[in-house]
Amino acid sequence: MLSAARASLLLLPIIYLGYISLGLPDGTLGVAWPQMHRTLALPIGLAGVLGVVGLLLTAFSGFSSGRIIARFRTGPVMLVSCVLTASGMMLFSHAPNFGWLLLAVVPLGLGAGAVDAGLNGYVARHYTGRHMNWLHACWGIGATCGPLLMARALTTAGSWRTGFAWLGTAQFSLALVFLLSFSLWNAVPERSFATSAGRADRAIPTLHANSRAGWLSAVIFALYVAAEGTAGLWAGSILAVGRGFAVETAGLCASAFYGAITAGRIFVGFVVEKHGNRRLIAWGLGLAAVGALLFLVASTPPLAALALILLGLGFAPVYPCLMHEVPRRFAPESVQTVIGRQSGAASIGGAVMPALAGSVAEFSLEGIPWMIVTGLIALAFAIRWLNRLS
Numbered sequence: 001m002l003s004a005a006r007a008s009l010l011l012l013p014i015i016y017l018g019y020i021s022l023g024l025p026d027g028t029l030g031v032a033w034p035q036m037h038r039t040l041a042l043p044i045g046l047a048g049v050l051g052v053v054g055l056l057l058t059a060f061s062g063f064s065s066g067r068i069i070a071r072f073r074t075g076p077v078m079l080v081s082c083v084l085t086a087s088g089m090m091l092f093s094h095a096p097n098f099g100w101l102l103l104a105v106v107p108l109g110l111g112a113g114a115v116d117a118g119l120n121g122y123v124a125r126h127y128t129g130r131h132m133n134w135l136h137a138c139w140g141i142g143a144t145c146g147p148l149l150m151a152r153a154l155t156t157a158g159s160w161r162t163g164f165a166w167l168g169t170a171q172f173s174l175a176l177v178f179l180l181s182f183s184l185w186n187a188v189p190e191r192s193f194a195t196s197a198g199r200a201d202r203a204i205p206t207l208h209a210n211s212r213a214g215w216l217s218a219v220i221f222a223l224y225v226a227a228e229g230t231a232g233l234w235a236g237s238i239l240a241v242g243r244g245f246a247v248e249t250a251g252l253c254a255s256a257f258y259g260a261i262t263a264g265r266i267f268v269g270f271v272v273e274k275h276g277n278r279r280l281i282a283w284g285l286g287l288a289a290v291g292a293l294l295f296l297v298a299s300t301p302p303l304a305a306l307a308l309i310l311l312g313l314g315f316a317p318v319y320p321c322l323m324h325e326v327p328r329r330f331a332p333e334s335v336q337t338v339i340g341r342q343s344g345a346a347s348i349g350g351a352v353m354p355a356l357a358g359s360v361a362e363f364s365l366e367g368i369p370w371m372i373v374t375g376l377i378a379l380a381f382a383i384r385w386l387n388r389l390s
Contacts, residue, residue, distance in 0.1 A: 023142025061113025084111030140262030222349030264316025288314025
């Protein structure tokens, strides 16, 4: 029989692979869509409909995950969810029309929401803040590799169908890994919820999921992902269209934002045990505020790149550290429910604010950076309130 320490060590790379797979579809549709909409004779704007439907289904799955995981446990839910996402990818690869694409989005969204909430909840309960930050760095790796894999398929095979088939095959392979690792999920003991770095000797939390703090935590995740998603989606357009940068230069500046988030989360993993989640969240918000304010006035490529790097580095610890802090705020029986709601709210925030920014862009692209600054201010006040409640 495996020892708990060995089981923990063996399961960790499987969890990381799961989160890399969660990031693989993100951005892939954007790369494939220019060819897809021509192949299927669809209006180019229908990609937005697919994105919104997918995000809503992901949110629904996240909100429902607490009850599902409590009944069936994490390992089996991860297996089924991975099969769902793989099936969605395969359906995409064989889609003959828009109705088929909508059908494919259903398992893809439901599976992604459950994987997100399930892995976050498991790592929050069983691993350290270091592992939580590295988990979210893995999402960045997946979000980078997915579009590259699709671009490779378009270049070598000349078809987006091949790219989705490759991604579906990768997801089915991961499902097999989840199946073979069933025994590991129950062998890793939960960590003590009563302690965290810099906050030792606390009583076990008693706050429940339906408390003010429980619902406020969901709002916070909606605010955070709204700000991050708006910056990531619109930075390139602001620089290229609004400020006259070359398209390639604007693209490099925008990619530096997500690169900074990924690199920042890797770095935070090394220091979070020393400084604690709450302190790193506060430092991150301060650095993000500097980046957001600098982006307001960044009129040259070096300044814009610096602003987006600072914004990305500042954002880096916020999501994973807030997620890892959940078991230190809420009663053990409420942890997975709270994390599921946070994941669902994050999907809603990521859908709504970038879309609202599109309406603002119709009048002025320069209004969008102010939306990001306003979102950061609201996020800082909400986190301060949550800290007082818990």
